[in-house]
Amino acid sequence: MALLLSLLTALVVLSCGPVPSLGCDLPQNHFLASKNTSALLNQMRKLSPFLCVKDRKDFRFPQEMGGSQLQKAQAISILHEMLEQIFNLFHSERASAAWNTTLLAQLHRELHLQLEDLETCLVQLMGEEESALEMEDPTLAVKRYFRRIRSYLEEKAYSDCAWEVVRVEIRRAFSSSANLQEGLRRKDGALGSS
Template sequence: MAFVLSLLMALVLVSYGSGGSLGCDVSQNHMLVGRKNLRLLGQMRRISPRFCLQDRKDFAFPQEMVEGGQLQEAQAISVLHEMLQQSFNLFHTESSSAAWDTTLLEQLRTGLHQQLDHLDACLGQVMGEEDSALGRTGPTLAMKRYFQGIHVYLQEKGYSDCAWETVRVEIMRSLSSSTSLHKMLRMMDGDLNSP
């Protein structure tokens, strides 16, 4: 349980850092939405991951790219955006509607959409038209491939309850790994000392 809570807290930090990070003004409302999303992800657990050990899989999260510290600001924001977009897409399928409590799922979708809107504004601030290729190369492409593997896994497992639980845990893990991207962006913005 403590591990799950630490993952949830990391997701809050990634998604809604202090004001000024990501070159954007993050309001108190964004912090509240982030906390709510974390509670929703925790509440969505329907079965214990211990019952699904046979369904575990290494999805090959591109951790070295995400934590390597070699990304430029625009790349880091693009990767974070891609993670949220792919998570939104994953939880916005017909099969996810059958797997999760409808009320919790709809609330999570709304929260992820709000996060994406915020990062869209950030992307607009740091990326011009010449940077539009970022989504088709490097770290952002690696993130797309990672999520494609998750989609294939779900399909191969017939969208079973254990497959969805495995994916829910994986998504939480991957989003928590992006904390280093958030720290890097804060340093770029000169905002490392903010709470």
Template sequence: MAFMLSLPMALVVFSYGSGASLGFDLSQNHVHFSRKNLVLLRQMRRLSPSFCLKDRKDFGFPQEMVEGSQLQKTQAISVLHEMLQQTFLLFHTERSSAAWNSTLLDKLCSGLHQQLEDLDPCLVQVMGEQASSLGMAVKRYFERIHLFLKEKKYSDCVWEIVRVEIMKPLSSLNSLQGRLRIMDADMGSP
């Protein structure tokens, strides 16, 4: 499970891969993995969330920013990539390996990685754009989650709170991906 995502790899995929012709179009495969990842997160449940209520915390997910009607396509791609990247990094750690069923965790990380690879050609096209404040808000949200895990010593209950919390951005990703596909259709993309 040694996935390394880098700009050179993205450039190679964009230059030589079959995805180069996709532009901003998100494949059905991408959407499939998005839904599958939500199902995997639900299956990873080990404790009842009600058992962990004492550890519950509001991480301040920027829902209104992600679902805003004024979201530009380049911003949406950037936010989508940042959310996938941060979710992947969160669950692709030694600490998370100890907390979850390894088979389900591997499948989740593989699905997230596949979605990131599908987005690489799109991301390369928007690399010239400024880093959006939306992307920074998403990054700060995940920083709060990492800090929370560290402060609470990565307990099983804290991981369960985080698992439930991460379902918010992954659900928002489904909505955002649907909006991107609508934007593509409106622009006459194949």
């Protein structure tokens, strides 16, 4: 659990607020897109999660990545990989059949904005930090996580409950990140004023 919180802390710092120590400044619209993504995932709910309790599953969010051990480029690469995987997951033909197409199009737009910002930042950081090969292990863990999600959807024949379980899983990561970000902002404010 502590490793999961470390990873989420790293993701929060990168996705929900200005981070001057990164060596690249993400534009304000990146943070707005992140908030919009979370709101859209909430709005997409079609079923009560209580109807799908029997379908719940632990997808084993990548815990081997500790946020305090990540280099800047690694953390951005992980966030980029997560957003890209989410984009691809919700950009499939099966997703189009399962979700409200208007909300889905808005979700695609918000994720695309965030991905563009992160790509720009990642290119800047790649010149500042060591080899990109060091980033592969954490991003491979993210890819395996999303493979488990895709396998689950396939096993469940892309049922409405399966999609709801996946939506809740993805939303949980965004919600946890937002809560942790607020704590980090307060902590950073206290450190900056001392």
